[in-house]
Amino acid sequence: MASAHLIDDFYQGVVPALLPFLVLERGYSYAAVAGLVLAANLLSSVAQPAFGWWGDHKPRRWLIPAGMLTAAIGVSLVAFTPEYWMTWLVIAISGIGISAFHPEAARAARVAAGNSNRAMSIFAVGGNLGFAVGSLVATPLLLWTGLGGTPLLVIPAAVMAVAIVLWLRRVLDGPVDAPKPVRHPPGPDNWPGFLRLTAVVVVRSIVFFGSVSFVALYFIHDFQTSEALGGAALTVFLTFGAVGTLFGGWLADRIGRLRSIRMGLAVAIPALLGVVLAPTWPVAIVFVAIFGIAIFVPFAVFVILGQDYLPNRIGIASGVTVGLAVTVGGLFSPLLGWIADQSNLHVTLVILVGLTAVSLGLAFLLREPDSSPRHPRPLGDTTAEAADEGAI
Template sequence: MNRRGVALVSTAHVADDFYQGAVPALLPFLVAERHYTYAAVSGLTLAATFLSSVAQPAFGWLTDRRPRRWLIPGGMGLAALGVALAGLMPTYPLTWVVIALSGLGVAAFHPDAARAARQASGDSNRAMSIFALGGNVGYALGALVTTPVLVWAGLHGTPVLLAPAAVMIVVLVLRLGPVLDGPSGRRARTASPAVADEWPAFLRLTGVVVIRSIIFFGITSFVALYLIARLHASHVVGGAALTVFLVAGALGTLAGGWLADRTSALMSIRVGFVLAGPAIAGIVLAGNLAVAFVFVALSGIALYIPFAVFVVLGQDYLPNRIGTASGVTVGLAVSIGGLFNPIFGAVADATSLRTSLAIVMVLPVLGLLVSLTLREPAVRRNRRTQPTQGPPEPPPDAVERE
């Protein structure tokens, strides 16, 4: 594991996903200052998230044809520029366009960043979990920093938000090549994998990612409302429950990488689903807020345990198409899961929030059953069965590795 490489790419992930988190924080100010309707605000959310997720496999396909590492700083720069311009645009269509451009920048960043993270991490799931955690931290910081900036300066203060990307882009341009490839910045040749892509297994994995995403959106959309309606929590306490879920999820991300390194990626995924069902049931059945918060935290841990592992496993199933695998598991499959969320809303309107969450509660069983159809990727099986040989000579410009 190239520790400096993991640290650098993970920090870049923080800076990039900062702009994903900044968009939701912008929306209340757009409503207040420009009097946008909720439908208009939903359109901006769609531009920032769904369009970005759908575009990620396309960027992954491009990077599979030829790695384009410049997309890491370039995508980040576009993501930052879109957010910075959003507060300056005079009309809604122009605001929508720049928000969409920001989403495309995020989409451009992720596939090659995931490739670089894999290069730095080697076979370490723990290192990839750190990379994934960087995105979670960046999203949280985006919301945390954007609100006080706009309270202080109004919408015309959005250019201030360019600062994190500007600093990180300079660092990436100067250091990314040398840190990943050695002091000369000369990339080592990567041998083609000795196995074919396993598309049937990858498609089943994509189904698992979609199921996890459906559960995730169901919890994050309705848990605060459920606690308010069922347990008479205040809006502040309901919001705090969502924060607890996301913070616990950060711990789950690291735990999932640790578990996968000590057992297997498939075991990490299955453990996450096994824990998720009872944890969500605990939320539904909790009789007071203290107990509910405990199960909210456990749900966050359980649902994030497989999060980083999905990326590594997808790359192992498609060893010849690392970018495509990253784009699908990080972007497209997640957004498809979000499309099911209106169904839960309709169920809640027709019956109750408790019924809607009860449906969410049984979905981990489906995720577990689909995950049981998966087997270890051929890349890893071959690696284990190859005869043991002495370590290869390191290149003269190799960086220090763990």
């Protein structure tokens, strides 16, 4: 599932990598390219909890390959969109595909991870790596082909979709007499705690999307670097973010989930400030790496913590923590783009420093959910008993 997550979020990572090329080849403004980040997240933010609710009633694992393919087809069509509204539309379609994938994939990942933060971080890091690889692959490809090369980006999803279908069939057709784990009734849903968690995730998401939207452009315009080096800065951020996700799972298993969330956000504040104050791009890129690690430390912990706040609504919890709360951050990208157009990218990054501090403050309002550990049902178990228990 981590490999499938990598390929799915590869297409989420392609979108910010497209932005400098859309600015330079098509003359889009900062606000216009930020609007494309909005396109990737607007419908997705609403659809992801809906897909999760749908999956809570009956497993729909076909959404895993179908969502992945839809995400790929959307970004591949950018080559054929001469008008801005057409580009906006196909990127929105890609976002819907990503939203269809995540709740069912997170459900399956929790089956494998159980209550281990470290194991869940492996699934989460697949998405982080995918985001980073999306930028790493798309930037040199587009430097070589221009925007006309986007159809080539559909190839990874086509290969992985076939592989994941074969894997799911093997799992679902496995031995029916295999011993099943003992399942305990889940505790009550803690909606107030879940809403506080959602607030933390939303503000952290604004910082994240602001960073992926403008880090490359900040290097290109403020440090006068090449497009390739700007794309490399984005790749550094996302690659070290993957390291931060794995470290966050390990850290949460040792010092606790809430302390790991607060520690990551606390370190992210001076790291991002270091990017803003750096005198040269080599210094800035070091701070970008530190910031990438720190801001991603809470990522996997958010998912498993959200599922424990809502043990009877695993799909909805996954849809919100992986989807709605995260993608809502992308809805603020046009506002950040407008601020950058009216002032400069330096001011925008200073605002992101302040928002990181807000997210840290909200994290101190969180409390551990008071619920029993849950024992997810196997992937092939679709019995009424499992459905009634709200199991994965």
